[in-house]
Amino acid sequence: MTVREDGFLSGISQRRGRLVVDFIGTWRLVSSYFVAQESGDRLDVLGAEPFGYAVFESTGRLISLLTSDARTRAASGADPAALHKSMIAYTGRWSIDGDKIVTLVDGAWDPSWVGTEQVRYFTFDGRTLSVRSAPFGHPSFPGQEVIGYVDWEKEA
Secondary structure (H helix, E strand, O other), X not given: OOEOOOOOEOOOOHHHHXXXXXXXXXXXXXXXXXEEOOOOOEEOOOOOOOEEEEEEOOOOEEEEEEEOOOOOOOOOOOOHHHHHHOEEEEEEEEEEXXXXXXXXXXXXXXXXXXXXXXXXXXXXXXXXXXXXXXXXXXXXXXXXXXXXXXXXXXXO
């Protein structure tokens, strides 16, 4: 993706181009949680006050880091599995397809994500980007599917 002088991306419609341009920049993580589809139970995956940023570049690169509010400084002998479970990080090429953000992942904290397309559905009100996953299984909710929700606020 390349931003033209008029603020739109080359090769795409003006409406879609404006939306893509609105995504470009740095976004601060506001919340991250799962909702179990059957029970309606909510789990704040990374705690009540998670930390993180997503950077959507005009070149088509997304860099995203989300961490738990309970994350502590690693000491010698720290549990690496606990540190791994308290974060999400990935990078890849992003695009917009209708109401979806599609990221072709080329680097991630979880190697099983590399080479996959991560598809998220979004709503955008000009300042807040709300993203949700498709339903998937999660060990915190055995036998149920969950939907993941992430809310971001655009930095000035």
